[in-house]
Amino acid sequence: MDIKNEKVGDFVVVRIDGRIDTTNYTEFEKIIAEVIDGGEKNLVLDCKNLNYISSSGLRVFLITQKRLMGAGGKLHLCTMQPSIKEIFDISGFSTIFKIYDSEAEALSN
C-alpha cells in the first residue's frame, strides 16, 4: 500500500495505491488519523488504484467517516474500481458514503 496526500482547495485528497487488508489497515488508519489530527475536516479518498479491500479496511473508512462527520467535515470517495464498488455495495457501505465517479466531482460537492 502506498498513500499520497495532496491539499486541493478545502479538501485533502488521499490517493490510495494497492491494497488495504488485515496486515496493513493499522498503517492506513494511522495515516488518515494524522491528517485529521492535523486539522483537516474534508477528505477525498481517491480509490482509483485501490485494488483490494477487506473488512479490516472498510472499518477504517467507517471510523474516518464518523470522525469527520462528528467534526462537521466531509468524506468523499471517488474513482472506485468495479470490484471495490461491489464490496461497498455488498456491505451496504455504498449508501453510507458519498461515492463519485471522478475526483473533480468529489472536490466540487
Place this chain on the structure above:
Amino acid sequence: MIKVEHLSKHYGDLVVLKDVNAEIEKGEVISIIGPSGTGKSTFLRCLNLLDQPTGGQIIIDGVPLLNKHSNVPKMRQRMGMVFQSFNLYSHLTILENLTIGPVKLLNKTKAEANRKAMELLKLVGLAEKVYSFPDELSGGQKQRIAIARCMAMESEIILFDEPTSALDPTMVSEVLAVIRRLAREGMTMLIVTHEMEFARNISSRVFYMDEGIIYEQGTPEQIFENPKFEKTKAFIHRIRSMRFNITSPNYDLYALQAEMEAFCEKHMISKKVSGRVILLAEELLCLQPDFSNIELVLSYSEKNMSVEFECLSKGNAFNIFENEKTADELGVLLIKGQSKTYNYEYANGTNKITLTIRE
C-alpha cells in the same frame, strides 16, 4: 463368466495393478473409468494376456487362465480386443482383414468367412468398403472395422481400450453407435473410456479405477449420481482442488492469496471469481477463534464450472453465521455477499464452513 482375483501387474518397482478383484457376468457392459495412469488399459491387456500379470488369477467360465495347463490361445480367442489405434493390417483389404483370423485360427472355409464378414460389414454399416484398404477409410470407419473383426473371430467378450480417443470428435458417435448396438444384442463388453455420458448410458456397471485397484464400482446411477468416495466424486465432477494448512495466527496472507490466485489462473477461473476467493480466504481466517489447525480447501469443478471453498477448523463448535460476536460482523456480511450458498456444520470436533462462490 469372468472372475478376477487379486490381479497384480508390476513393471520393476512400478506397481500398476495392485489388487484387482471383479466378477463379470455374461451380457454385462462394464465401463472402466478413472484418471490416466491408474491401470485401466493394463487391466484389459492383462485380461487377455497381452501383458502377463505379475500375480492373481483370471478365471473364465470356471477355467483358470493363468494355470500352466490352460489352453491360452483358445481362451484368448473368446476375448477380442479393440485398440485405440485400430491395428488393422494395412496391406490387406477390409474383407481380408476380417477373414484372415477365422480362416487361419478358426479353420473356417474362405466362403464361410467371406459370408460372415459381409454380414458383419453390413452390421457396422460399411459393406460398401469390402474391397477398400484401411488407409482409404476414416478413423471412425477403421474402428468400426476393428470391431467387426473381433466379431468375425466369434469373440464372446470384447475388450475396448479407449476406442474413441484417437478419433476426430465428428467420428466418435459412429463408433459409439456400433458399440451400443452390440450392447443391445447382449455382447459382454469391458470398455475403457473417457466418454462419460456414453459410459453412463450404455453400462450395466461402472468400474472406477484408481491406485491400482477397482476403487469403486456400481451402477451408472451410483457412480455418476452418488459416488461413495471422495476420489470418485472428484473424478466424476472433474474437481481440481488445493489444500492450505494454517496453524498460526501469524500466517502469511500474501503467500496464501498468491497461491490461490495461481490456482484460479491455472484453471482459467475468471478474475472476478478469483478476487472473491482471495477476499473470502482473508475474511474466513479473520473470524477464526482457534488457529491450532485450520485447513482451507479450494475446489473447482470443471463439469459444473463452479468454485467451492471449505474452511475446516478443529476446536469447539463456532458458527460464524450465528455467533453473537460475529454474526453481524462486516466480515460475515462480505462472506455471505460473495457466496452463492453458505453452510456450517460441526462434526467430530471440526467446524466446517462450505461456500459456493458467486459467479
